[in-house]
Amino acid sequence: MRRRRRPEAEKINQERWLITYSDLITLLMIFFVIMYTMSKVDMYKFVNLSASLSQALYNQNQVQLKGLGTTGLIAAQPSAGPPGQVPPAPDFLKTPEQVAEERQLAQIKLQLQSFIQKQGVAGQVVVEDKPKGLLISLRDVILFDTGKADLKPEARKLLDGLLPFLAQVGNPLEIEGHTDNRPIHTAQFPSNWELSTARALTVLEYLQAKGIDPKRLSATGYGEWRPVASNDNPEGQALNRRVNITIERTSAINGPADQAPNLSGP
Incomplete structure (x- = not known):
C-alpha cells in the first residue's frame, strides 16, 4: 500500500523557495551596487540609488513565511531615519x-x-x-x-x-x-x-x-x-x-x- 505524504509537510516544502528567492534578490542588489561602485558615477546619484534599493527591499519590518517556526515571522532590519529621507552615506562611499x-x-x-x-x-x-x-x-x-x-x-x-x-x-x-x-x-x-x-x-x-x-x-x-x-x-x-x-x-x-x-x- 502506497504511503500518502502529509499535506502539511508538502505545504512547508513548497514555501521554502521564498527564502531562496529572498537571498537571490539580496545578491542582485549587491551586484548592482558593486557595478555602480566600479563605474564613475555622481556620488549623490549613487547614494540615492543605494538608499532606494534598500528601502524597496527592506521597507517591511517583518516578512511572513508560513511553516517556519512557531510565529512564522522573520524580523527584518528597520530602516534608519524617517521614511523618504536618504540616509547619510557611510564613510566607504565618501571621497x-x-x-x-x-x-x-x-x-x-x-x-x-x-x-x-x-x-x-x-x-x-x-x-x-x-x-x-x-x-x-x-x-x-x-x-x-x-x-x-x-x-x-x-x-x-x-x-x-x-x-x-x-x-x-x-x-x-x-x-x-x-x-x-x-x-x-x-x-x-x-x-x-x-x-x-x-x-x-x-x-x-x-x-x-x-x-x-x-x-x-x-x-x-x-x-x-x-x-x-x-x-x-x-x-x-x-x-x-x-x-x-x-x-x-x-x-x-x-x-x-x-x-x-x-x-x-x-
Missing part, C-alpha cells in the same frame, strides 16, 4: 575629502560643546549636527534686547569666543535670523521679517569685521515662519527667537541643484 571634512566638523563640534560648558551658556547656545552642516543656535536673549538688532556687550564677547572655531575651516557660514510670532510694527522694523533679517546681518557684519572672509558669509531672515517650538507659550516663543550659524558641508553645497532642500528647520 577622502568628505571623510576629512566630517572628521574636522566632528572635532569642532566637540570643541564647541566644551567651550559652551566652560562659558556657562549651555541653556543659551546649542550645537547640533545637521545634514546641511554643523549648526550653532544662539538664543536671542544672549544677543539682543527685545525688539532690537544691536549686539549686547556679552554677545560680542560670546561671538569673539566662537571666532576661533569658525576660522578653523574655510566652509561657507550661513546665518539665519528667526523670531517668534508676536507682531512688531516700528519705524525700524515694520514686521518680523525686517527684525530677523537685521539680526542676521548684524551677526554677519560683526564676523566680517573680526576677520571672517566675507565670501564665506550669507545672511537670511525667516521671521516667525520656521519655528522649532510652539508659539502658544512663552517657553516656546523663547526657543523660536534665535540666530543660527551653520558651518555648511561642502558636499551639501555642491550637491545636485534638483535635490530637495531640508525645510524642517533645526
Whole structure:
C-alpha cells in the first residue's frame, strides 16, 4: 500500500523557495551596487540609488513565511531615519575629502560643546549636527534686547569666543535670523521679517569685521515662519527667537541643484 505524504509537510516544502528567492534578490542588489561602485558615477546619484534599493527591499519590518517556526515571522532590519529621507552615506562611499571634512566638523563640534560648558551658556547656545552642516543656535536673549538688532556687550564677547572655531575651516557660514510670532510694527522694523533679517546681518557684519572672509558669509531672515517650538507659550516663543550659524558641508553645497532642500528647520 502506497504511503500518502502529509499535506502539511508538502505545504512547508513548497514555501521554502521564498527564502531562496529572498537571498537571490539580496545578491542582485549587491551586484548592482558593486557595478555602480566600479563605474564613475555622481556620488549623490549613487547614494540615492543605494538608499532606494534598500528601502524597496527592506521597507517591511517583518516578512511572513508560513511553516517556519512557531510565529512564522522573520524580523527584518528597520530602516534608519524617517521614511523618504536618504540616509547619510557611510564613510566607504565618501571621497577622502568628505571623510576629512566630517572628521574636522566632528572635532569642532566637540570643541564647541566644551567651550559652551566652560562659558556657562549651555541653556543659551546649542550645537547640533545637521545634514546641511554643523549648526550653532544662539538664543536671542544672549544677543539682543527685545525688539532690537544691536549686539549686547556679552554677545560680542560670546561671538569673539566662537571666532576661533569658525576660522578653523574655510566652509561657507550661513546665518539665519528667526523670531517668534508676536507682531512688531516700528519705524525700524515694520514686521518680523525686517527684525530677523537685521539680526542676521548684524551677526554677519560683526564676523566680517573680526576677520571672517566675507565670501564665506550669507545672511537670511525667516521671521516667525520656521519655528522649532510652539508659539502658544512663552517657553516656546523663547526657543523660536534665535540666530543660527551653520558651518555648511561642502558636499551639501555642491550637491545636485534638483535635490530637495531640508525645510524642517533645526
